[in-house]
Structure formats: C-alpha cells, structure tokens
Amino acid sequence: MHIAEQVRLALQKSSTIRKMFEEGARLKAKYGADQVHDFSLGNPCNEPPPAVQQALHALVTAPPPRLHSYMPNAGHPSTRAALAAWLTQRDQLAVSADDVVMCVGAGGGLNVVLKAILNPDDEVIAIAPYFVEYDSYARNHGGRLVVCDSDAQFHLDCNRIAAALTPRTRAVLINSPNNPTGVVYHAAELQRLGKLLQAHQAKHPTQTLYLLSDEPYRQIVYDDVQCSSIGNFYDNAIIVTSFSKDMGLAGERIGYIYVSPRCTLPDLRAALALTTRTLGFVNAPSLMQKVAEHALAAPVDVTSLDHKRTAMAEILRAAGLKFSLPQGAFYFFPSVPGGDDAGFCEFLQKNYRILVVAGRTFGRRGHFRLSYSVPDQVIANSRQAWLDAVRAWQQT
C-alpha cells in the first residue's frame, strides 16, 4: 500500500465530486464553456474590492521593512491589533490582539484549532448538511466527526445535539451562513445552543467543550439579515473565518481565528500559535495579512450576488423546484423531486450539461447544492436547460 489507508478511503469518498469536475472540464472542451451550466463550485466569482488592489499596490511600491520575513507565528502584531479593534466594534466584545491568530484560510484555521484541542478519539459534532472537509479535518488530528441532523428547515436541532453530546465531545462545530443550505442561524437558537453546552460543561467540568464556529461567509448576507456572534452566547467559543469568499481572495489563503475574549482557558491562545507552526504553516502569508489589515473595513458589496440569487431563484421556481431562499453565502439547496439526489444530478449532467452536487455529499440526501457564484451569463444561459431537465426528470 503506497498511500495511507485513511487517504485511500478519502479518495474513494471524494471521487463523485472529482469525477464531476473532470467531466465538467471535458464537456467545456467539447461543447464550449457557454454550453455547460456549471454550478458545482463554491469559488467566489467577484474580483476583490478596490481596497485590496490599493493595499497591494501600496505594499508592492513601498514595502515596509522585512515584509517578506518570518513574524510571530500568530501573525503580524499590527494586523492582529487592527482585527481586534474591528471585531470589538462589530461583535460588542472586548477583543484584544492576543485573541487573534492569523491562519491559512478557514480550512487551515480549522486544522490549527482541531490540532490544538483534540486528543485521540475525541468527538466533534457537526450539523448535517455540512461542509464536506470537516470529516477529514477531524480525522487529521485523531478525532471523530459525529454527525447530527439539522431540523427540516436546516436550523439547529438542540434536542438532537443534546442526544449526541458525550463526555468525549470536545467541540460542536457550526457553520453560519451555511454551506450548502444558505441558512443563517438566529440569535435565539444560538442562545439555546449556548445554554445546552453550558449545562453539559457544568456536568463534565474537567473536559473542556468548545463551540467552534466556521464563518467564511459571515459578511455575505442578504435582506438585512443579521449574523450574531457566538462569543455572546458561550464562553469557550472559537471563531474561524477567512477573506476567501467576501473579498474574493480564496486562492491567497488568508484568514484568522479568534478566541472569544470571555474564554479564560490558560494556554489556548499559545497552543493555536504553536499548532500553526507545527502543522508547517509557520504563519499565514505575510503580504496577505498586510492587505487584510488595510482592506478590513472596506464594505462588502453583495449587490451582484443578490442579483444572481434573484435570477437563479426565478429559474428554479419556473422549473417547479422547491427551495428556501438563501439568507447568506451563495448556495441553493433545493429538494429533488422524488428524492433520488444522486440519480437527479447524474441525469442533469448527462442529458443537460448542468453540473450540481448531490445532497448526500454533504450528509443530507434528497437535495442538491447549486452555487450561484458564477457569471450572470451562466445563469441566464441555463434557463431552458433547467425547465426541460426538471420536466423530463418528472416524466422518468
């Protein structure tokens, strides 16, 4: 066996999405990109805001001394201080630079946190449907993902979470705005979750239970929807986020971890800086930390995504599909007529060159995920294909 068993199994599991990407590339080469309706990827389609370009330009033309050198593993002190000031204002919590650790995208940040908090066989509760990589991230550090279903509207089901908690639960991992559902959790449900975790923590005082919130879509919300900060509902809370989606910087791998200032556990912050180093990241990319520091306050403009959301919703509705309008992020998660999500996605791809991802990939069958972070033309071009495809599927 030339590769690790765990990696071999992960390769098998991810083969559906990989095959779809490969098939997408093949279809585009054969028929032309405008003849393929590719809604499979959560890749930001907007260019970074002008503040990012300005910061890059300033940094390249007049670089501060030692810009490209190592720095403290947690990141540039000035970047962490700027983030702390911004978070203090946004979340109404007294965040200090010590609470912030810069990381290599949210994916890197989640690995840094899990490395720091998991002992072998510790459990991490994730809420289905969930971001596909969580399973690998928990396993990377000897942990085990315990999947707990959300309710019928994809909100938190505290009864199910309560039933899943054990003395081995080290973290409950939530994601709002959610990939793949587009749901944003309300303050009231986060408050209920906080109370539940507090009660569990009180019963098991020697085993720390964390609330870990994965928030790369935090700045992408529509219709004045408000995201609440989990630091207000539970003390041992850790937030992981990035500039991948809201600033269109996914390829630059820049994000940050922030520990709630109410979390007084000794050594946690030092542990995060240490695991950043020992995982081989050493520190988040220096230039991008500086860009983030300067562009931080730039407003995130969701107007264009909102237009895409409206246009896509109109097409899906006309096709007769059932869905809730996303409140945040950039995904629809409609139900599949008849429920066979894998069959439906294959049917769309083979017969109509529509690429979407089956709900089972995210731990919820009977649905499919569609990313509308695509050029407007892709949405407009797909209209007839959707109408024909859903009609034909219902006749099969």
Ligand SMILES: Cc1ncc(COP(=O)(O)O)c(C=O)c1O
């Ligand atoms: C829910 C969720 N978490 C984490 C990530 C990883 O984000 P990043 O590119 O910042 O590592 C993604 C990326 O798609 C995501 O959807």
